[in-house]
Structure formats: structure tokens, C-alpha cells
Amino acid sequence: MGYELALRFGKRIRELRNERGFTQQELADRAGTHITYIARIEAGQRNPSLRSIAALARGLGVSISALMEGVDA
16 A cells, blocks of 8 residues: 555656656755655655655645645555
């Protein structure tokens, strides 16, 4: 279940990033993280902390609740 949740979260990040026309590097810069971290989140290989989730939401210009839409467990 954890892996499936990570995959859904990664898919949501990729979806929002693509809607905004951001590259992974642009999102990484906006969120204050590294491109490799973004790539691994999108691939479902990383389980981000709440602090990282908040930074991703800010980087994408959405609320945390909007970021989590459709990611339900």
C-alpha cells in the first residue's frame, strides 16, 4: 500500500508540474530541493516529509490540500 501511495503522490506532482509547464529542475529550484529528489518523488521512490510536501506545494503554487487531491490512501 505504501508504494502505491508513493506512486499516486508522484503522479500528482508530475501532473501539477506539467500543467504549469515546469521542468523538474524548475520545480526543484522553486521548492528548494534537488532535481534528483523531484525525479525520485515522481517515480514513487521517495516518501517526502511534511516539510518537503509543504515546499513542493509552495513551489507549485498550490495549497497542501490541493496538492493531495486524488492521492487518497
